[in-house]
Amino acid sequence: MIRLKGVSFRYENAGEGVYNLKDIDLNVEKGECVVLCGKSGCGKTTVTRLINGLIPHYYEGQLKGSVFVDKTEIADQPLAKISQHVGSVFQNPRSQFFNVDTTGEIAFGCENQGLARAEIAGRIEKAAELFSLRDLLGRSIFDLSGGEKQRIACASVYAVQPDIFVLDEPSSNLDQAAVIKLKEILVKLKDSGHTIVISEHRLYYLMDLADRFIYLEDGKVKTQYTRDSLMKLSPQAISSMGLRTLDLRQINDQSGGKKNDMVSGVFRIENLLCKMSGRTVLDIDSLCIPAGETVAVIGHNGAGKSTFARCFCGIGKHRGKFYLEEQEIKAKRRLKKSYMVMQDVNHQLFTESVRDEVTLNVSDSGKGDLETVFEKMGIVSIADNHPLALSGGQKQRVAITSAVYAGKKFLIYDEPTSGLDYESMCRACTLINEAARNAELSLVITHDLEFIMKCCTAVLHIENGTVKAFFLLDDKGRERLKEEFLNIK
Amino acid sequence: MNSKTMKLKTKDLIVAGAFAALYVVVLFSVVSVMGFVPILYLIAPFVNSVILGSIYMMYVSKVPKFGVILILSAVVGLLTSSGGVWMALIWCLAVGIAAEFIARAGGYCSKNFYIASYTVFACTSMAPFWMLVFAKPAFIESCEAYYGADYAAAIDKFTPEWIILILIAIALIGGLIGGIVGSKLLKKHFKKAGVV
Amino acid sequence: MGVGEITQQIKLKLDPRTKFVLLFGVGSSCLMLPPFWLEIATFILLSLLLIASGRFRSVVKFAVILSAMISLDIIVVPNISGGGVSLFLSVARMARLILPIFMAAMLLLKTTSVSEFIISFERMRLPVKVIIPFSVMFRFIPTISEEWKSIRDAMRFRGIGISVKSVLTKPMMTLEYTMVPLLMSTATIADELAAASLSRGLDADTKRSCIGDIRLHGSDYLLMLFSVGSVIYGGLT
Numbered sequence: 043m044i045r046l047k048g049v050s051f052r053y054e055n056a057g058e059g060v061y062n063l064k065d066i067d068l069n070v071e072k073g074e075c076v077v078l079c080g081k082s083g084c085g086k087t088t089v090t091r092l093i094n095g096l097i098p099h100y101y102e103g104q105l106k107g108s109v110f111v112d113k114t115e116i117a118d119q120p121l122a123k124i125s126q127h128v129g130s131v132f133q134n135p136r137s138q139f140f141n142v143d144t145t146g147e148i149a150f151g152c153e154n155q156g157l158a159r160a161e162i163a164g165r166i167e168k169a170a171e172l173f174s175l176r177d178l179l180g181r182s183i184f185d186l187s188g189g190e191k192q193r194i195a196c197a198s199v200y201a202v203q204p205d206i207f208v209l210d211e212p213s214s215n216l217d218q219a220a221v222i223k224l225k226e227i228l229v230k231l232k233d234s235g236h237t238i239v240i241s242e243h244r245l246y247y248l249m250d251l252a253d254r255f256i257y258l259e260d261g262k263v264k265t266q267y268t269r270d271s272l273m274k275l276s277p278q279a280i281s282s283m284g285l286r287t288l289d290l291r292q293i294n295d296q297s298g299g300k301k302n303d304m305v306s307g308v309f310r311i312e313n314l315l316c317k318m319s320g321r322t323v324l325d326i327d328s329l330c331i332p333a334g335e336t337v338a339v340i341g342h343n344g345a346g347k348s349t350f351a352r353c354f355c356g357i358g359k360h361r362g363k364f365y366l367e368e369q370e371i372k373a374k375r376r377l378k379k380s381y382m383v384m385q386d387v388n389h390q391l392f393t394e395s396v397r398d399e400v401t402l403n404v405s406d407s408g409k410g411d412l413e414t415v416f417e418k419m420g421i422v423s424i425a426d427n428h429p430l431a432l433s434g435g436q437k438q439r440v441a442i443t444s445a446v447y448a449g450k451k452f453l454i455y456d457e458p459t460s461g462l463d464y465e466s467m468c469r470a471c472t473l474i475n476e477a478a479r480n481a482e483l484s485l486v487i488t489h490d491l492e493f494i495m496k497c498c499t500a501v502l503h504i505e506n507g508t509v510k511a512f513f514l515l516d517d518k519g520r521e522r523l524k525e526e527f528l529n530i531k
Numbered sequence: 532m533n534s535k536t537m538k539l540k541t542k543d544l545i546v547a548g549a550f551a552a553l554y555v556v557v558l559f560s561v562v563s564v565m566g567f568v569p570i571l572y573l574i575a576p577f578v579n580s581v582i583l584g585s586i587y588m589m590y591v592s593k594v595p596k597f598g599v600i601l602i603l604s605a606v607v608g609l610l611t612s613s614g615g616v617w618m619a620l621i622w623c624l625a626v627g628i629a630a631e632f633i634a635r636a637g638g639y640c641s642k643n644f645y646i647a648s649y650t651v652f653a654c655t656s657m658a659p660f661w662m663l664v665f666a667k668p669a670f671i672e673s674c675e676a677y678y679g680a681d682y683a684a685a686i687d688k689f690t691p692e693w694i695i696l697i698l699i700a701i702a703l704i705g706g707l708i709g710g711i712v713g714s715k716l717l718k719k720h721f722k723k724a725g726v727v
Numbered sequence: 728m729g730v731g732e733i734t735q736q737i738k739l740k741l742d743p744r745t746k747f748v749l750l751f752g753v754g755s756s757c758l759m760l761p762p763f764w765l766e767i768a769t770f771i772l773l774s775l776l777l778i779a780s781g782r783f784r785s786v787v788k789f790a791v792i793l794s795a796m797i798s799l800d801i802i803v804v805p806n807i808s809g810g811g812v813s814l815f816l817s818v819a820r821m822a823r824l825i826l827p828i829f830m831a832a833m834l835l836l837k838t839t840s841v842s843e844f845i846i847s848f849e850r851m852r853l854p855v856k857v858i859i860p861f862s863v864m865f866r867f868i869p870t871i872s873e874e875w876k877s878i879r880d881a882m883r884f885r886g887i888g889i890s891v892k893s894v895l896t897k898p899m900m901t902l903e904y905t906m907v908p909l910l911m912s913t914a915t916i917a918d919e920l921a922a923a924s925l926s927r928g929l930d931a932d933t934k935r936s937c938i939g940d941i942r943l944h945g946s947d948y949l950l951m952l953f954s955v956g957s958v959i960y961g962g963l964t
Contacts, residue, residue: 055725094926095926096922096925096926099925100542100921100922100925100926101922120930121925121926121928121930122928122929122930122931122932123931124926125925125926125927125928125931126928128926129927130923130926130927132919132922132923134919136870136873136916137915137916137919137920137923138919138920138923139866139920139923140841140863140866140920140923140924140927140929141840141841141842141866142840142841142865142866142869143840143841145840145938146840146841146842146843146938146939149842149938150842150924150927151927151928152936152938153842153935153936153937153938154927154928154929154931154933154935155928155931155933155936156931156933156934156935156936157936158936159936159937159938159940162936162938163938166938184869184873198927199927202927202928352880355884357880357883357884377883377884378886380884381884382880382881382884384877384880384881386877386912388908388911388912388915389874389877389878389880389881389908389912390878390881390884390885390908391907391908391911392882392885392887392903392904392907392908394719394720394723402885402887403885403886403887428720428723428724429724430720430721430724430726430907430911431723431724431725444885448885539856541859541921541925541929541930542921542925544855544856544859544860544863545859545860545863545917545920545921545924546914546917546918546921547859547860547863548859548860548861548862548863548864548866548867548917549863549864549867549913549914549916549917549920550913550917551860551863551864552863552864552865552867552868552870552871552913553867553871553909553910553913555864555868556868556871556872581902582902582906585902585906585910586906586910589910589914593914598856602856602857602860605857606857606860606861606864609861613747613750613751613754613832616754616758662758665758666758666759666760666824669758669759669760670760670820670824672760712899712902716903716906716907720907721910721911721914726911726914727914
């Protein structure tokens with residue numbers, strides 16, 4: 043079905059002689075489900091682009107070797123033709139929609155082919171039926187959660203009826219429940235005989251679905267595993283390959299984060315109420331969080347996690363009072379003491395060098411030595427680079443360093459590990475723990491169980507705009523958290 | 532540059548649409564904040580020209596091909612004229628054609644030609660104000676009927692016909708500044724970071 | 728099933744071309760200062776159209792604004808004089824003129840899908856080089872406002888938010904800190920969007936079809952007639 047023969051590729055803007063992919067040979071049979079895995083930057087996304095034709099038709103560069111899909115060479119066909127056989131779902135739900143309404147989006151591919159209206163309507167019907175999307179039809183794309191967007195993306199590809207599905211890290215922005223829904227969709231696709239190629243960090247949801255795992259390293263195919271041979275590897279071996287866990291049940295990290303013992307007292311939040319366009323999104327009567335903890339904020343997409351974090355740091359409009367040791371802290375004061383590391387770190391890089399970025403708007407008095415902070419956060423080598431030229435992980439590190447150097451006390455992280463491989467995830471952990479040593483509270487909005495077990499000291503579970511549970515991550519807490527994650531349907 | 536890469540591809544058209552969106556959102560935000568306040572509306576084209584320079588510069592360096600400037604001017608023109616001021620469309624297109632040819636003269640790579648091109652293009656930022664010329668007689672008339680002759684005279688005094696020339700001049704000055712600022716910003720950030 | 732489908736059934740379906748003509752007509756007639764009865768008639772017509780497209784809440788807001796401005800005219804105007812106040816009043820008067828244009832623009836933008844835009848532009852015989860940027864633009868405007876909100880938050884955490892003070896004291900710095908992230912995310916999203924839409928066949932040579940039923944119905948002709956009529960009426964008086 044898909045055949046890559048001796049393929050090497052170098053992106054236009056990559057360094058001279060640096061090939062992003064080197065001599066790749068790969069065969070995928072009809073009806074197979076193949077997972078591309080490996081560390082960030084290993085070339086798995088590039089392989090998906092070879093198959094869906096974005097290379098060489100969209101991303102320019104030097105291409106050697108040949109890629110065949112269905113016995114025809116990709117390079118000889120226009121993208122529009124390829125799109126009828128190969129459907130693509132991308133990582134970022136925010137940027138892959140051409141339409142503003144869901145129905146229009148599902149119809150988009152068919153409209154491009156000029157199919158008759160009745161035919162398109164029938165296909166939308168079928169896709170909605172198969173993926174249970176009925177409730178989502180006719181809605182605005184901008185009102186959907188990440189998981190819903192990803193399901194719409196799958197449906198819109200399905201409507202074109204391609205034989206091959208190519209997915210590039212589709213689960214990056216999804217919560218646990220949405221990952222399970224995505225898996226259901228993939229199972230249905232496989233059962234109906236589609237060929238599936240997925241590049242992915244999170245492997246656990248693919249374990250009873252994928253036939254083969256291709257492990258890439260530095261642009262080369264290092265090893266190929268069958269499901270069974272991969273399962274045989276020990277959890278340590280998987281981690282050392284830079285891969286995420288294969289089985290959520292196996293996560294047994296006892297390390298955890300460390301509470302900041304330098305601060306004492308309790309944050310008390312009372313009668314917190316937040317409304318958005320008339321709808322109550324958050325309604326918390328009373329909540330106590332011990333100071334110094336690193337709190338994982340979990341819950342479904344849209345449950346109110348981000349709203350809670352925004353209220354806490356005083357940037358979101360709300361009613362209610364916040365106390366630390368019975369002293370009220372007003373919103374304005376909280377905002378001054380807070381810093382949020384956003385999911386899209388690009389939004390918070392403003393200056394022309396890492397050094398400027400970190401010192402931006404920090405008054406000189408008593409903020410400690412800049413070089414020491416750089417050392418501690420491991421950004422000495424990139425101190426003079428332009429922030430926008432850094433890799434995603436490095437950008438995140440710069441953002442965290444800015445918060446530390448500015449002496450911020452409330453640190454909020456919005457899904458800091460989405461789309462990170464094992465190594466980067468561990469690095470993010472170390473950084474967050476390092477930053478927490480001077481913080482009065484760290485809140486981490488996340489869906490990543492492996493990460494929570496490694497990094498956090500407490501869990502705040504928000505559901506339907508209220509607190510479902512708050513507990514410390516002691517031995518009992520760990521069991522409870524794992525239980526909750528595994529029971530999400 | 533060869534002729535093949537100079538042709539606009541669908542990819543370029545999508546990028547054009549995205550930047551046009553950014554351009555008009557900023558344009559209309561500034562106009563709606565400042566445009567209705569007497570006196571302040573006089574500097575709205577200036578402020579707009581300065582701010583929009585960065586967007587223009589980024590846009591033309593992302594898609595350095597013949598036609599993109601014209602597309603942007605058509606979009607701005609169609610949007611500003613959709614309220615009924617057809618003059619705005621003609622104005623924008625004329626300005627766009629001029630700016631396009633200046634950029635072309637610079638071979639779509641000269642910094643100075645781009646700045647010159649934007650200085651001209653910045654005149655689109657006063658396009659919404661053609662309304663002043665066209666709506667004014669009727670407006671004054673109705674003010675007279677509603678509020679009396681004194682008031683109408685006061686309004687008339689604040690918006691003489693030649694104000695449109697002043698607005699154009701202001702837009703041009705703003706355009707020069709905006710072009711230089713935008714060009715600097717581009718060099719300082721996006722060229723250095725390898726984005727364009 | 729459920730609410731979504733039901734509201735869709737009662738929603739009024741107008742041809743995008745009609746909405747364009749309406750916007751242009753309302754715009755022209757408003758700038759020519761229509762008589763009071765026409766102003767109200769236009770307002771009511773647009774309100775009904777918006778309500779029929781499920782925009783009841785916005786209509787209520789518009790109605791409140793309009794009645795406030797009208798009562799300002801009736802109650803305050805006869806009792807005041809002086810330059811400063813009359814300047815303020817002229818602002819209110821201007822805003823009253825813009826209101827219907829705003830409503831017509833809302834009707835066009837919020838009730839037309841991207842695919843309907845494309846098809847109606849094609850029927851208007853616009854070249855593809857205008858159609859694609861235009862359609863992408865309509866899709867992108869909400870994206871930009873989303874990005875902007877997030878960037879503004881990020882700025883506030885760094886204490887470099889946009890305020891009257893920062894604009895006056897450090898205009899260039901404020902401009903830089905605003906523009907760099909905004910341009911960066913526009914460029915990134917545009918690239919990703921282009922890749923995604925091309926890989927779904929946007930480039931195909933075949934003539935595009937449209938899921939929506941784009942045809943001119945009786946109601947479309949009536950509305951166009953109204954638009955043209957109000958322009959001609961405004962021109963004659």
